[in-house]
Amino acid sequence: MNSNPTHQDTPADPATGWWTRATIYQVYPRSFADSDGDGVGDLPGITARLDHLVELGVDALWLSPFYPSPQADAGYDVADYRDVDPLFGTLADADRLITEAHSRGLRVIVDLVPNHTSSAHQWFAAALAAAPGSPERDRYVFRDGSGPDGAQPPNDWTSVFGGPAWTRVTETDGHPGQWYLHLFDSGQPDLNWDNPQVREEFLEVLRFWLDRGVDGYRVDVAHGLIKQTDLADWQEPQEILSGPEIDKPRPPMWDQEGVHEIYRDWRRVLDGYPGERILVAEAWVEPAERLARYVRPDEMHQAFNFEYLLAAWTAPAQYAVITRSLEATDAVGAPTTWVLSNHDVVRHASRLGLPIGGKRPNGIGIGDPQPDAALGLRRARAATLLMLALPGSAYLYQGEELGLPEHTTMPDESRQDPTWARSGHTERGRDGCRVPIPWEADAPSYGFGPTDASWLPQPSLWAEYALDRQRDTPGSTYELYRTALRLRREHRLGEGPLEWLASGDEVLSFRNGALTVLTNFGDAAVPVPTGAELVHASAPLDADGAVPTDVTVWIRSA
Structure with a gap:
């Protein structure tokens, strides 16, 4: 690493x-x-x-x-x-x-x-009232169903929320009609962005x-x-x-x-x-x-x-x-x-x-x-x-x-x-x-x-x-967040540059501007460099000043 x-x-x-x-x-x-x-x-x-x-x-x-x-x-x-x-x-x-x-x-x-819009959007209401192939329906993704009577969805897509991504509508004459696509809930019909x-x-x-x-x-x-x-x-x-x-x-x-x-x-x-x-x-x-x-x-x-x-x-x-x-x-x-x-x-x-x-x-x-x-x-x-x-x-x-x-x-x-x-x-x-x-x-x-x-x-x-x-x-x-955001701004950490420091597979360490950042992912505590000044820490250090497991520190070298 x-x-x-x-x-x-x-x-x-x-x-x-x-x-x-x-x-x-x-x-x-x-x-x-x-x-x-x-x-x-x-x-x-x-x-x-x-x-x-x-x-x-x-x-x-x-x-x-x-x-x-x-x-x-x-x-x-x-x-x-x-x-x-x-x-x-x-x-x-x-x-x-x-x-x-x-x-x-x-x-x-x-x-x-x-x-997608809501199914309560005026465009979708107009689409339901219009005929297949109409300009109103073309603003959404309407398709005829598959199978001999169109009773199956147009394809096998599923909704992110579970279940099929298609819902069949009842046409104005009362008969089952086309299907509309909704990659999310059935109340969220997908728009046709080719329109x-x-x-x-x-x-x-x-x-x-x-x-x-x-x-x-x-x-x-x-x-x-x-x-x-x-x-x-x-x-x-x-x-x-x-x-x-x-x-x-x-x-x-x-x-x-x-x-x-x-x-x-x-x-x-x-x-x-x-x-x-x-x-x-x-x-x-x-x-x-x-x-x-x-x-x-x-x-x-x-x-x-x-x-x-x-x-x-x-x-x-x-x-x-x-x-x-x-x-x-x-x-x-x-x-x-x-x-x-x-x-x-x-x-x-x-x-x-x-x-x-x-x-x-x-x-x-x-x-x-x-x-x-x-x-x-x-x-x-x-x-x-x-x-x-x-x-x-x-x-x-x-x-x-x-x-x-x-x-x-x-x-x-x-x-x-x-x-x-x-x-x-x-x-x-x-x-x-x-x-x-x-x-x-x-x-x-x-x-x-x-x-x-x-x-x-x-x-x-x-x-x-x-x-x-x-x-x-x-x-x-x-207070951890509040201090971190103040220091982030003061030290312009959002601007970088980031420089990785050599470390093993249980520690992540890098330098950003004047600060060195170290996160200990391992089971054993990790010492900080001799003479380094602790600027911020996600949890207290050990009694001997080492960084415990699952702790991040920001330090400034002497």
Whole structure:
């Protein structure tokens, strides 16, 4: 391992925009702060808590969807891209949130969901009312069924949430008719991005929110907009991640070449606005070389690094993914992004408490193997300090600064993720990472709102993680994050360069600017260099000053 200890993070044409080194905080609106006591977070609640983000030390916030929606998939089924769902507030509330964030020096990124609309969108209603072959239906992916009477789906594709990816409609004359594609829930019909009207509509949506002052877009399912023209069957298991070989055949529904033309068009729109607006790809694409295609100079600015999020907690695995990520993005002159948690995966404070090398669960519930909470938090803190020392941009998910674990004992009857139902109750899904976060230990709903109402049940142990219990408490996870973000900015760690230092297979060590970073993955404590000054640590050192297992330190050489 570490056979190339002199790798430098210095792209040939380095970008210098704010996003290249920023720390961006994901706000999941329904679970951040509830202003009116209905049990669902909202935009006024977020505005009231913006000072928390300033105190924490982040540069921007990214808002998950707040648009009008039937909420079949927690707002990722959008019925109107130019408004705010009354559940979350009003357009005026959105404008105030953007203004208040900007006044605090925070940038605002919003979600854009272009792969599919809600089945409640006016376009889909028009498609159902129109005949097969009509312009209205051409905005979506409608096909005749297979078999002699068209009673079978057009192909064998399956939904990411489980079950078939096709639903048959009843035509206006009452007879069974065509089928429509939905790679996710049946309430999320896929758009046909070969249709010029679809492309023009989203250019206008981009302009609508840019005109209101947003600083960019996180693009949902960015790798899925274009489908293989023949909609060919796909005999292999359907997975969003599609393997490490760059030349491996691509699934016909993911990572098709045509998506890049779309993002070049979008980039031209954003470049026409002042203030360095950005596009961020949610693209579950491997390997890193293919993901880097989304961040070429005339396309998106960033792409989430899910390969890093999924990497095993071992020194060789971490070294490999970091090196590969930096080399791939260096090749196209883009920054690398780093992320450990989000609203779609088990929180890393729990995920890292599971056995290394085991299958990554899609949710954890009663009766499932439970994580080791203490081990998970210890590793999560170490992983966070490792991540925040890397050059590039870092993404945080709300509550991780409190060390929040997954809600692993949520009653199944409380679950709302469509994955739970569509998988036949075999995949518990994402509700466990979406539970409203705790602000005050002794307040109703732990300070989430003015009442005890909470759209998902909060576990009783939330009190010990509440912000008011951790603020100004030495050694707390909140203070660990706060200090790390201050030091990251002071030492310009997001800018690099990164230089690997020789180490064995149980230690990862590199230099970034004036700081040396060391993570101990082994069983035995590791000494720090003689005379080195400890700058930050994810946990206390041993009595003799050695770095214990599952601990990351930032040190400055004498």
